[in-house]
Amino acid sequence: MAHQVTLQPSGHTFSVADGATILEAALDAGIHLPYGCKNGACGACKAKVLSGEVDLGIAQESALPAAERVAGMALLCCATPRSDLVIEVHEVATVGDIPVKTLPCRVQKLERVADDVMVIRLKLPTNERLQFLAGQYIEFLLPDGKRRAFSLANAPHADDLLELHVRRIPGGNFTEHVFTKMKEKDILRIEGPFGSFFLREDSAKPILLVAGGTGFAPIKGLIEHALHIGIRRPMQLYWGAKDRAGLYMNALAERWARENGIAYTPVLSEPDADWRGRTGLVHQAVLADHPDLSAFQAYVCGAPAMCEAAQRDFTAHGLPAEEFFADVFSYAPK
Numbered sequence: 003m004a005h006q007v008t009l010q011p012s013g014h015t016f017s018v019a020d021g022a023t024i025l026e027a028a029l030d031a032g033i034h035l036p037y038g039c040k041n042g043a044c045g046a047c048k049a050k051v052l053s054g055e056v057d058l059g060i061a062q063e064s065a066l067p068a069a070e071r072v073a074g075m076a077l078l079c080c081a082t083p084r085s086d087l088v089i090e091v092h093e094v095a096t097v098g099d100i101p102v103k104t105l106p107c108r109v110q111k112l113e114r115v116a117d118d119v120m121v122i123r124l125k126l127p128t129n130e131r132l133q134f135l136a137g138q139y140i141e142f143l144l145p146d147g148k149r150r151a152f153s154l155a156n157a158p159h160a161d162d163l164l165e166l167h168v169r170r171i172p173g174g175n176f177t178e179h180v181f182t183k184m185k186e187k188d189i190l191r192i193e194g195p196f197g198s199f200f201l202r203e204d205s206a207k208p209i210l211l212v213a214g215g216t217g218f219a220p221i222k223g224l225i226e227h228a229l230h231i232g233i234r235r236p237m238q239l240y241w242g243a244k245d246r247a248g249l250y251m252n253a254l255a256e257r258w259a260r261e262n263g264i265a266y267t268p269v270l271s272e273p274d275a276d277w278r279g280r281t282g283l284v285h286q287a288v289l290a291d292h293p294d295l296s297a298f299q300a301y302v303c304g305a306p307a308m309c310e311a312a313q314r315d316f317t318a319h320g321l322p323a324e325e326f327f328a329d330v331f332s333y334a335p336k
């Protein structure tokens with residue numbers, strides 16, 4: 003039987019289905035609660051049960067000592083309700099509330115999805131999860147002290163593996179390494195999450211998502227998150243690339259269009275002769291379809307020139323400046 007949970011002091015409410023943890027249900031409802039390991043081991047999800055009864059689940063003694071149990075504390079990543087509950091918890095209100103972590107990770111899978119695009123999936127240690135907002139990025143900490151930043155392409159709810167889309171930059175040491183030397187099971191170090199490119203969930207405006215090349219990565223994370231939490235706002239995706247190969251997850255975007263009603267417009271700047279779709283610059287395709295952008299919210303990720311042109315031209319076509327979000331660097335190493 004589902005139980006109702008009310009959070010204090012926010013007053014947010016959500017329902018927890020049988021068998022689900024309180025943390026899972028909150029995240030599914032689009033409520034950002036803090037967490038670390040999702041496994042009862044770190045204590046990051048600790049909260050106080052003000053009324054009602056919970057099953058504490060697999061909470062480990064080190065993370066939730068006996069005295070805290072007596073005081074009504076629970077670890078929300080493993081606690082399940084036995085009745086309706088009121089819980090006092092500090093919700094994640096801004097990106098600054100999410101702790102930045104340095105973690106080892108293992109390359110779980112390397113998938114070359116285009117000549118110059120590699121999808122890397124990273125596995126964290128068993129008792130670690132990276133809390134982040136869809137669209138944020140992480141940095142690799144390299145042995146020579148340098149850092150390389152890549153956007154997270156998975157949504158936070160699907161965090162068994164962290165997904166990155168890496169474009170090969172000719173002469174770029176790290177990306178050359180990814181394409182020529184990196185192997186599955188390699189161990190790397192990452193730090194994150196970073197960045198303020200994430201979905202503003204407190205708006206009702208239709209959402210424009212504009213990706214250039216591997217700028218698709220954080221846009222994918224935003225879309226998968228929005229679908230997971232059931233956002234009802236209309237969404238339109240424009241994905242620009244040089245050629246068809248650059249639309250390296252075209253089938254996924256077409257599936258969103260078919261099954262989830264996300265309008266999808268691929269735009270090629272150097273199409274082959276039998277391309278029947280849109281051509282030219284991706285942000286200009288948006289403007290051709292929407293000469294008045296005053297009602298929209300826009301999320302743009304791609305090369306710096308594309309993001310700058312989009313910001314200039316979208317605002318000139320009525321998009322309020324505060325409704326434009328871009329991460330100009332997240333498509334490639336900073």
Ligand code: FES
Pocket residue numbers: 036037038039040041042043044045046047048065077078079080
């Ligand atoms: S104890 Fe680590 S997230 Fe719950």
